[in-house]
């Protein structure tokens with residue numbers, strides 16, 4: 117008989133224990149769901165016709181499962197009835213039955229409750245894991261049925277019905293698990309991305325400069341993808357592990373020795389795989405580092421395309437370097453992939469090694485191993501090839517996820533600003549400001565060769581004044597501007613606003629800035645443009661770009677403008693921002709002489725007359741006379757508080 121009372125006893129106890137525990141867990145879940153319903157954190161969602169379909173379908177499946185269970189003695193225990201089973205078999209058999217029935221009933225109830233009283237964004241981990249396990253067991257079950265059919269001499273139709281039942285549960289379980297997982301992983305990806313973006317947008321400028329934008333880019337893009345991609349693999353791996361474990365239980369009935377031997381071999385293979393994988397990973401990491409260099413070259417290639425196009429010698433030199441970098445990547449990559457291929461082979465071979473070991477060695481090692489037992493094992497391991505591959509493939513994925521997860525968290529940690537909360541505080545912006553730079557001091561920490569420091573600087577200016585900052589290239593003008601506007605945090609000293617020291621994070625709210633590397637978004641973010649259409653049109657006209665550009669609902673018709681035109685739009689935007697202090701970093705450098713004159717002689721005085729404080733970094737000594745104060749910089753120091761001389 118396929119299931120004799122003696123060998124069934126142990127399995128029955130196991131089933132009774134697992135089933136009972138599962139039933140208990142389901143009951144706990146039912147209570148949790150009911151508590152949610154009472155507390156109104158869960159609402160009834162019928163899902164209409166689709167919900168009804170789902171219910172009918174689940175009813176059919178549960179019905180099939182119930183009848184399958186009912187006919188177990190008939191098909192698997194020599195045509196016995198349940199009453200005969202309870203009389204002839206050990207009591208554990210009936211306990212197993214009760215546990216299974218209780219488990220199915222409780223789980224089905226919690227499944228329905230969870231379906232009809234869903235909580236928004238619910239993860240349903242219990243349901244997903246159950247279906248994952250169920251699916252894995254069904255796969256193993258299908259294979260046992262085939263084994264039994266091969267061993268039995270009678271009619272195989274009843275076994276065929278179980279075959280179909282097992283298959284149905286396998287497919288249904290997989291479908292459900294994958295659908296849920298797709299949602300789960302994409303939700304996770306969404307959450308991680310938005311979290312990182314949220315953090316990034318609260319990160320002070322100087323922190324991002326320290327971390328480097330490339331790193332953030334790869335984390336946001338590649339690392340999040342790696343994780344979400346791997347989660348699916350890992351869950352499939354878990355389903356497969358269940359199949360393997362279930363099969364092992366089945367094999368234990370057939371021969372404990374065989375089980376021990378296969379278990380040992382699978383274990384050895386897994387350890388081998390982990391070791392091989394470690395070395396593959398180290399090599400992949402090395403390859404990734406060279407890939408980063410290659411990416412930098414691609415950036416240079418596209419960014420400097422014009423310069424390369426115009427000069428053949430430059431092109432050739434550059435090509436040499438970029439090909440060299442490709443070459444390094446190739447070597448490292450081949451190295452890594454060869455080791456990776458070994459890992460793959462180890463994984464692929466596991467099922468065959470176990471199979472061969474059992475067939476050829478087990479009979480020699482243990483006496484009394486029958487051919488029937490061997491063919492049982494062979495069939496099971498042929499079936500298990502897929503699941504074993506899945507589990508073995510899961511191992512490298514886990515380490516990839518670990519690496520990516522660590523990188524995301526590292527970035528997240530690095531950009532996590534201690535003071536980031538301060539960025540959320542909206543302070544009232546005064547219309548009149550007096551700014552005082554007090555012992556302001558700063559030096560670049562990331563400078564590889566020589567360090568550049570600014571300050572200590574003491575200076576005061578405010579509303580109704582035009583301040584020019586001048587000085588040679590690299591004298592620290594832009595650095596000072598970044599300090600004043602709070603883009604950089606001073607190492608020492610403070611910026612005092614209307615008599616009170618202000619946090620670096622809050623300074624930015626006072627300023628409307630146009631830096632030399634101004635970035636023009638294709639939309640007027642953060643600007644209330646409604647109702648200002650007339651003013652905008654007037655300014656577009658004044659700035660001479662009215663034919664070039666239309667602004668509809670704050671969206672620019674194009675950003676393909678000349679450098680000078682872009683700066684003019686920047687001026688318009690800073691005008692609309694209407695902050696008490698304007699800061700222009702060599703704004704006029706890109707403008708034609710007429711407009712330059714218009715900027716210095718009309719616009720700046722107009723801003724001043726409106727009660728703004730205007731700070732301009734400039735080399736235009738012709739217009740120095742217009743300034744109320746001129747700060748001259750040399751090697752990071754203010755050298756001269758030049759009283760303006762009127763230009764002639």
Ligand SMILES: Nc1ncnc2c1ncn2[C@@H]1O[C@H](COP(=O)(O)OP(=O)(O)OP(=O)(O)O)[C@@H](O)[C@H]1O
Pocket residue numbers: 325560562563568587588589590591592593594595596
């Ligand atoms: N991100 C940075 N990291 C390290 N050093 C920097 C950085 N930015 C600028 N520096 C250094 O600081 C010095 C001053 O640069 P800054 O841009 O303030 O000069 P500048 O007076 O505005 O010059 P220019 O007239 O050429 O715009 C330079 O010598 C430069 O090497």
